[in-house]
Amino acid sequence: MSTVKNKTALNKLAMNPIKTNIKKYIILIIAVVMTTLLFSSLFTIAGSMLKEVQLSTMRQVGGSCHAGFKYLSEPEYDLVKDDPELKDITFRIIVGVVDDERVIKARTEVSYYEPLAAEFSFCYPEKGSMPEAENEIVLSDITLDALGVSHEIGTKFSMSVEINGESKLYDFVLSGYYRGDPISMAQMALVSRAFQEKYAPTKQNPITEYEFNDYTGWICADFNFSNSIDIEGKTQALIDRTGIREDVDTGINWAYVGGRLDPSVIFVCGILLITFFGAGYLIIYNIFYLNIISDMQEYGLLKTIGTTGKQLRKIVLRRATFVSVIGIPVGLVLGIGIGGVLLPVISNQFSTVSIDKGELHLNIWIILGAALFSYLTVIISAGKPCRKASSVSPIEALRFTETRGKDGKPKKKFVIVILSLSLALLVLNSVFAFVSGFSMDGYVSSMIIADFSVQDASLDNPSVSYVETQAIERDFLDALERQPGVEAVGNIYISEGEQYFDDATWSKIENGLLKDDMVREKIAYYYGEDSVEDHIARLNRDKSLDGNTYGMNEMAVSKLEVIASVDGSDRIDWEKFNSGNYVLITRWEYENNYCLNFLDPGDKVQIRSNDPQYMEMIEAELENGEVIAYPGFENAPSREYEILAVVDIPYAMELQRYREFQCDYILPESEFLNLNGSWKPMRTIIDVESGEEESMNEWLESYTTAVNPYLEYDSKDSVFEEYKSFSNMFQIVGTVVSIILALIGLMNFANTIITSILVRSRELAMLEAVGMTGKQQKISLVKEGFVYFVWTLVVSTILSTLMNFTLLRFIMNEIAMFEWHFTLVPLAACLPVICLLILIIPVIAYNRLSKRSVVDRLRVE
Amino acid sequence: MSILEAKNLTKYYGEGDTLVKALDGVSLSVERGEFVSIIGTSGSGKSTLLHMLGGLDNPTSGTVIIDDKDISGLKGDELCIFRRRKIGFIFQSFNLVPSITVYDNIILPIQLDGKKPDKDHIDNVIETLGIESKKNVLPSKLSGGQQQRVAIARALASKPAIILADEPTGNLDSKTSQDVLGLLKTTGKKYNQTIVMITHNDEIAQMADRTIRIEDGHIFA
Structure with missing residues (x-):
């Protein structure tokens, strides 16, 4: 097409009607603002x-790099460092670990870091600078506080560092520090290259099997590719390309590994997104659709005087752009603002990062996405009358009236209005149902077992791989006994290992539990699809399952949940249990509370003593011919023992580490000690008399800091506190989101009614001209609104009820912290x-309309 | 030589029992420079005929030939552009764009074509029609007669070969009607334009060179 210089004419045609019909466009802009607000606050x-969760994962992992190689020698690092496919590559060299009484609760690793590596690992000093001189060091504020060293650059101090298995006191000068995040697996201490080369010289030969427990002097390389797609594949390609040894220790940053989302979560998010988009789309579409009559007439007029379809589309596009240019930025600012206000409240309740928490992470693509979606909706909605006008002859367009149903009412418009009103209410109702269904009572009760x-x-x-399971010393128990207000004390002992079965018992397991599809699924999940048969064959050969044996006293046993017992009772008869002939057994559990009994009450099991005096080193030959020895x-x-009952151990009492079967036994305390010899409890739970919580809290606080810093305590109050702020978050966010949605729904309704009156000002004037009084007109408008109201009521009630009973019930029953109940509040x-x-609206709108004379209104559209 | 020709035009609305034959096999031919009036009662099909002649509406069957071009072969925007360049319309209801000034209304079709308005010609037309003082006001501020003059000025502005007028005086009093018709006739002569005018008024119809009568969708020459 030749370029036709008709811009000014089109501009005038597009923009002048906006000036003369400003009310209509204000309503349109409001609709765009609301929709954009909805999308942008949500996004x-x-x-x-999501960003915060990713960042928190990175902090736990200890870095933001895509992947890394561990334990490289210098020549090996040189092989990869210049690879052209890598965007960045940097390294640190492991020196040792701080071995100091003061930092027992803040594990601190000592390394030399390149500045870039420090940045990627979140430990670049925020105050001060990277270490240069041999004795300079950078620490986290957490380590500094633990050491009791002041946060002042240049402070001199000494601490003990374990290098190569040897602890020694070193003198340091603080050159800088960074804010440490307690969720990190370890705090970092950054030493100078000189210090590292002196005490932990960089390794020059590839690592061998014998050195796997010696980390000193090895290079850990961290690198980024140009993007985070298929990091695993790219890393393998890097290994192949550079010729670095095939068995190099590779770490993929799982913050970048997708697919960790549950499909049901994706499904739910998808449904929510579609509903939100649907509601937003309908709000805008609705308003445009109501204007179709006047728009069609205008377009028809333009067509009769020679405006082409193309020019018509340009005019419409220009108007739509005008509406968007004003509405979308306002909506974005409001939406992001609301999001920003809500974020800290939401974020505080999730254990993500703990520094810079609740910060707005504005993703330009997300904002553009919200803006684009609003814009597209406007264009599509505005284009409808335009498309219609360009497809019919000018005269038909001029005479356009809506297709009306049998009763003379425009059918399609009616359906769209009702749908858009009902959908907004449906979203509101669903969000409210979800939020109000939040109940952590069930969840908390498993977290709180005792005071x-x-x-x-x-x-x-x-995040700690080896834990001490015999930490409760006699001293502590004695001191506890002397405390006033103690009501009951429960000791929980544990001996970890395997459970062995005799032939008869095993055949019951082999033909019961091991035949279950879910068990095979779990084995496949752990060992891969191909290894299921091999693994089951190995189990049948060994006749053993992994599992721990607990020892518990009367108080602890009383906290167990009885699933099935010999006598059908839901309580354990302590006298009988304590006789020494009985044991309790747990169940096998998999996803979604799928449980199976290993054995039933009345069955008999053998428990092997784990008394250290019977321990011997057992030698075994590995596949590669190597012989290793392990304690057995x-x-x-x-x-x-005879199984007295099948029980569940509350989460707060057990060892919170799980293997594939987890066949746990529980013996009475005395029998446990009889069997295993001298043993110390893993955990002690304490109930106090009411009113004594405060003093017990103080005593435990001082005991676990001053007397035995290796111990830690939890209180019911602190868990309850956590729960309370979590449910507060839900209330605040729920209220705000509900208010936004309710406002949007109400404004949508007001918009609809006002528009339908504005659009028909000529029709109303005609009615008035033939003798319908203002009062009669108002009444008929109110009647019409009432029909909308009744339909909205019926449709939204039906939709909300359906939603309540289907999707909402399904989701909320899935998530432990929610309790489904029906609501239409x-x-x-x-x-x-x-x-x-x-x-109210028809009366106000009509009063404003009637300020102009009937003739005036009849003359112009 | 004919500039405008219709062959066997039919236009049906509805179907079955409710079938209305607005035009039923109409043929006519108009010479260049001729002033033809089409007269008929309300519902006789005269407006429908004019819409067909101008390509504003599609006939059920039959062809319209303008300047040797069969416009039934033109589609959408092609037809629109052809119409914009060849035909000026004057409507009973004026059809002025309410949001732009009188002057902008007059030059709108030219601007839509991306051409520069011939200023002298337009000033001349405006002067002839006596609306110089109203150039910069919005149409809603004008009387009916004044609005129709603007509509005539718009039809003349791009110097179209044919002017189609649909009851141009239908909304006007008799004195104003005479003035407007006089103007239409003089400008037509002045710019050598072909005029086809629709009216239900015998007296007005007599001002044309030739009168065609239409009744129930049929033509009586």
Whole structure:
């Protein structure tokens, strides 16, 4: 097409009607603002939370790099460092670990870092600088606080560092520090290259099997590719390309590994997104559709005087752009603002990062996405009358009236209005149902078993690989006994290992549990699809399952949940159990609370003693011919017990580490000690008399800091506190989101009614001209609104009820922290307001209209 | 030589019992420079005929030939552009764009074509029609007669070969009607334009060179 210089004419045609019909466009802009607000606040919160979760994963992993190689020698590092496919590559060299009483609760590793590596590992000094001189060091504020060293650059101090298995006191000067995150697996201490070369010289030969327990002097390389797609494949390609040894220790940053999302979560998010988009789309579409009559007439007029379809589309596009240019930025700012206000509240309740928490992570793509979606909706909605006008002859367009149903009402418009109103209410009702269904009572009860729980400081920390399971010393128990207000004390002992079965018992397991599809699925999940048969064959050969044996006293046993027992009772008869002939057994559990009994009450099992005196080193030959030795109790004596009951051990009491079967036994304390010799409890739970919580809290606080810093305690109050702020978060966020949605729904309704009156100002003037009084007109408008109201009421009630009973019930029953119950409260709250609007808006709108004379209104559209 | 020709035009609305034959096999031919009036009662099909002649509406069957071009073969925008360049329309209801000024309304079709308005010609037309003082006001501020003059000015502005007028005086009093018709006739002569005008008024119809009568969708020459 030749370039036609008709811009000014088109501009005038596009923009002048906006000036003369400003009310209509204000309503359109409001609709665009609301829709954009809806999308952008949603995207901001979701996007920022995802980013925060990713960041938190990175902090736990200890770096933001895509992948890394561990334990390289210098020549090996040289092989990869210049690879052209790598965007960045940097390294650190491991020196040792701080071995100091003061940092027992803040494990601190000592390394030399390149500045870039420090940045990637979140430990670049925020105050001060990287270490240069041999004795300079950078620490985290957490380590500094633990050491009791002041946060002042240049402070001199000494601490003991273990290098190559040897602990020695070194003198340092603080050259800088960074803010440490307690969720990190370890805090970092950054030393100078000179210090590292002096005490942990860089290794020059590839690592061998014998050196696997010696980390000193090895290079850990971290690198980024140009993007995070298929990092695993790219890393393998890097190994092949550079010729670095095939068995190099590779770490893929799982913060970048997708697919960790549950399909049901994706499904739910998808449904929510579609509903939100649907509601937003309908809000805009609705308003445009209501204007179709006047628009069609205008387009028809333009067509009769020679405007081509193409020019018509340009005019429409220009108007749509005008509406968007004003509406979308306003909506974005408001949406991001609301998101920003809500974020800290939401973020505080999730254990993600603990520094810079609740920060807005604005992703340009997300914002563009929200803006683009609003814009597209506007264009599509605005284009509808335009497309219609360009497809019919000018005269038909001029005479356009809507297709009307049998009763003379425009059918399609009616359906769209009702649908858009109902959908907004449906979203509101669903969000409210979800939020109000939040209940952590069930969840918390498994977290709170007693008033206090005392254990090793690292026992319940999932990031620590070796934990002390005999941390409760006699001293502590004696001191506890002397404390006033103690009601009951429960000791929990544990001996980890394997459970062995005799032939008869094993055949029951072999033909019961091991035949179950879910068991095979779990084995496949652990060992791969191909190894299921081999693994089961190995189990049948050994006749053993992994599992721990607990010892518990009367108080602890009383906290167990009885699933099935010999006598059908749901309580354990302590006298009988304590006789020494009985044992309790747990169940096999898999996803979604799928449980199976290993054995049933009345069955008999053998328990082998784990008394250290029976321990012997057992030698075994590996596939490659190598012989290794491990401690075992093959020849220890065992005793037979009858299963008294099948029980569940509450989460707060057990060792929170799980293997594939987890066939756990529970013996009475005395019998446990009888069998295993001298043993110390893993955990002690304490109930106090009411009113004594405060003093017990103080005593435990001082005991676990001053007397035995290796111990840590949890209190019911602190868990409850956590729970309370979590449910507060839900209330605040739920309320704000509900208010936004309710406002959007109500404004949508008001918009609809006002537009339908504005659009018909000529029709109304005609009615007035033939003698319909203002009062009669108002009444008929209110009646019309009432029909909308009744339909909205019916449709939204039906949809909300369906949603309640299907999707919501399904989701909320899936998630432990939610309790489904039927609710239509938001509808009940909103519908009267809508009813009021129906009465008020027509009156106001009509009064404004009637300020102009009938003739005036008849003349111009 | 004919500039405008219709062959066997039919236009049906509805179907079955409700079938209305607005035009039923109409043929006519108009010479260049001729002033033809088409007269008929309300519902006789005269407006429909004019819409067909101008390509504003599609006939059920039959062809319209303008300047040797069969416009039934033109589609959408092609037809629109052809119409914009060849035909000026004057409507009973004026059809002025309410949001732009009188002057902008007059030059709108030219601008839509991406051409520069011939300023002298337009000033001349405006002067002839006596609406110089209203150039910069919005149409809603004008009386009916004034609005129709603007519509005539718009039809003349691009110097189209044919002017189609649909009851141009239908909304006007008799004095104003006479003025407007006089103007239409003089400008037509002045710019050598072919005019086809629709009316239900015998007196007005007599001002044309030739009168065609239409009744129930049929033509009586």
